[in-house]
Amino acid sequence: MREHTFTTVGEVKRKKGEIPEIGIAVIGFGFMGKAHLNAYKKIPYIYWPPVVKINLKKLCGIPEEQVKENQIRYGFKEYTTDWKELIKDEGIQVFDNCGPTNLHKEPCIEAAKAGKNIFCEKPLGRNAGEAKEMLDAVEKVGVKHMCGFNYRFVPAIRLAKDLIEKGELGQIYHFRARYLQEWIADPNFPFVWRLSKKVSGSGALGDLGAHSIDLARFLIGEPKSVMGITKTFVKERPKAEGSREKMPVDVDDAVAVAIEFENGAIGTLEASRFCPGKKSQNIFEINGSKGSLSWDMLRLNELQFYSTKDEAKGIGGSRTISVTESFHPFYKEWWPHGHIIGWEHTTIHEIKHFLEAVVKGEEISPYGATFEDGYKCAVICDAILESAETGKRIEIGY
Ligand SMILES: NC(=O)c1ccc[n+]([C@@H]2O[C@H](COP(=O)([O-])OP(=O)(O)OC[C@H]3O[C@@H](n4cnc5c(N)ncnc54)[C@H](O)[C@@H]3O)[C@@H](O)[C@H]2O)c1
Numbered sequence: 001m002r003e004h005t006f007t008t009v010g011e012v013k014r015k016k017g018e019i020p021e022i023g024i025a026v027i028g029f030g031f032m033g034k035a036h037l038n039a040y041k042k043i044p045y046i047y048w049p050p051v052v053k054i055n056l057k058k059l060c061g062i063p064e065e066q067v068k069e070n071q072i073r074y075g076f077k078e079y080t081t082d083w084k085e086l087i088k089d090e091g092i093q094v095f096d097n098c099g100p101t102n103l104h105k106e107p108c109i110e111a112a113k114a115g116k117n118i119f120c121e122k123p124l125g126r127n128a129g130e131a132k133e134m135l136d137a138v139e140k141v142g143v144k145h146m147c148g149f150n151y152r153f154v155p156a157i158r159l160a161k162d163l164i165e166k167g168e169l170g171q172i173y174h175f176r177a178r179y180l181q182e183w184i185a186d187p188n189f190p191f192v193w194r195l196s197k198k199v200s201g202s203g204a205l206g207d208l209g210a211h212s213i214d215l216a217r218f219l220i221g222e223p224k225s226v227m228g229i230t231k232t233f234v235k236e237r238p239k240a241e242g243s244r245e246k247m248p249v250d251v252d253d254a255v256a257v258a259i260e261f262e263n264g265a266i267g268t269l270e271a272s273r274f275c276p277g278k279k280s281q282n283i284f285e286i287n288g289s290k291g292s293l294s295w296d297m298l299r300l301n302e303l304q305f306y307s308t309k310d311e312a313k314g315i316g317g318s319r320t321i322s323v324t325e326s327f328h329p330f331y332k333e334w335w336p337h338g339h340i341i342g343w344e345h346t347t348i349h350e351i352k353h354f355l356e357a358v359v360k361g362e363e364i365s366p367y368g369a370t371f372e373d374g375y376k377c378a379v380i381c382d383a384i385l386e387s388a389e390t391g392k393r394i395e396i397g398y
Contacts, residue, residue: 020359021053025086025116027060027107028098029070032121032148036098037074038344039351046333046348052355057092058085061099083107087114094358097121101206102199105130112137112145117358119351121148123210123381124374126201131378135371146354146364147374149214151282153349155341156303158329158367159321160286160293161219168307169288175220175259175267176285179208180278184234184253191237191247203251205230205381208282209271213380214369215284221263222376227393228257228384233274257384292318301340 024040026033037056044050059076060083061067071079083103086092087110095111097104097120108120118138124147125131138145151157163169183189193199194207216223230252239245254272261267275281282297291307306318324340326332330349334341353368364370376398383394 019050019053021055022093022355022358023055023057023089023091024094024096025058025060025089025092026056026076026096026098027083027086027103028100029059029061029067029074030098032347033061033070033098035344035347036096036119036351039348041074042348043352043355047352048333052359054355055091058089060086084110087111087116092116094119094355100193100199101126101201105134108134109137112141112143115141115143117144117354118371119146119148119354120371120374122214122369122374123201123206123378124371125378126197126199126206128375128378128382130201131371131375135375138371144354144358144364145371146350146357147369147371147377148347148350149211149218149369149373149377150346150350151211151215151297152218152367152369153330153346153353154295154297154300155328155330156295156301156321156323157215157219159303159323160295162329163293163305164219164286164288168291168305169286169293170290172220172261172263172265172286172288174285174287175216175261175265175269177212177215177267177269178281178283179204179212179271180275180281181208181273182276182278184273185276187234188238190241190243191239191249195237195247195249195251197250200251202381202385203230203232203249203253203255204271204273205252205255205384207271208273209255209257209269209384210377210381211282212269212271212284213377214373216259216261216267216269217373217376217380218369219284219286220265220267221261223267223380223396224260224262225393225395226257226259226380226383226387228255228387230255230385230388252385252388255384255388297343300342 040054056076058078059071060080062081064081067079095116095118108118111118231254233253236246236248239247253274257269259267285294294304303321304318324337357364387394
């Protein structure tokens with residue numbers, strides 16, 4: 001057992017003037033905008049001594065009254081409703097895109113051309129073509145780029161990756177993932193941007209399945225081929241709450257996929273927003289020749305681990321690892337062991353990783369997801385949609 005130690009003020013070696021300052025622009029103050037801003041607020045005092053001085057320079061969003069209010073709420077110096085204003089501002093070094101998916105490509109490409117480091121939420125583009133244009137733009141200029149696959153920053157998931165890399169699971173046979181929600185199961189739930197292909201690119205697949213696809217690549221390796229089935233259960237919805245006017249739904253409500261990996265493992269993946277009672281069940285299980293692992297977002301700090309070594313010792317059974325030790329990934333800056341953390345912390349770890357890469361010139365990959373990972377995920381999503389449409393198994397080619 002080890003004691004948890006905290007960094008104290010006396011350990012601060014850096015003089016004030018040596019901490020680099022970076023100007024930050026954020027598009028969006030909705031769900032993910034709030035999660036990212038929570039991270040920008042906490043990073044300077046949770047990670048001590050600070051590696052970066054955060055200057056919240058400009059917030060962009062619509063409508064104007066709400067942007068103004070959120071400028072005050074989060075302490076931005078300025079606000080705008082026009083993302084092009086962010087590109088022109090030379091005091092902005094980090095461009096953080098938390099807008100809807102149709103607002104990812106053009107602003108990110110323009111930001112890259114202006115030399116800004118870019119964080120863009122997932123899915124990177126509405127399709128692989130858009131994602132490739134974005135990847136090419138950041139690579140051409142050489143700025144840092146990250147795509148918001150935040151589950152890579154769950155301590156238990158990073159521990160799972162470490163255990164797999166150390167060979168604790170042996171040869172991997174299976175990956176099984178589900179990401180299930182309930183919020184559109186009611187056919188009267190009104191139309192929102194996530195139900196329009198023009199805005200979001202796809203439905204449950206890009207919204208939820210993309211996270212499982214990224215974890216599959218992160219933990220198991222590259223997929224070789226996919227076979228998918230998609231379904232749209234409710235094909236039109238009220239334009240607004242209580243409205244008689246209807247809007248067509250042209251994205252998948254649910255998707256089921258069979259995957260074959262390059263390394264010989266096989267897997268299944270399911271994503272749906274039609275599962276009453278499932279608020280946000282993000283879950284996976286991995287089976288290998290020497291053991292198994294499983295994780296469930298609703299028990300975020302726990303990793304279920306079974307090792308055949310325990311069987312040989314006469315112990316047997318699956319164990320629950322409380323991933324809250326100071327020696328576990330990402331944990332040492334938080335609380336004494338057992339004092340659990342939550343979903344918001346994944347974004348804090350992720351954005352801290354990004355900012356550190358920007359100020360120290362470090363790599364985002366392999367632990368953080370780059371635009372290349374965002375592009376590869378988009379290729380897999382497109383292949384799943386093609387398979388669902390043609391009834392054929394589709395080979396993955398990047
Ligand atoms: N990593 C995750 O776990 C996760 C979770 C949810 C959403 N996301 C992704 O984050 C992105 C945003 O999703 P959200 O749930 O935060 O959406 P949201 O609807 O809650 O917020 C969207 C924001 O975009 C702004 N916006 C919309 N149109 C605009 C325009 N024309 N110009 C400027 N600003 C505009 C709005 O003001 C709003 O603040 C999506 O790509 C989504 O897939 C990621």
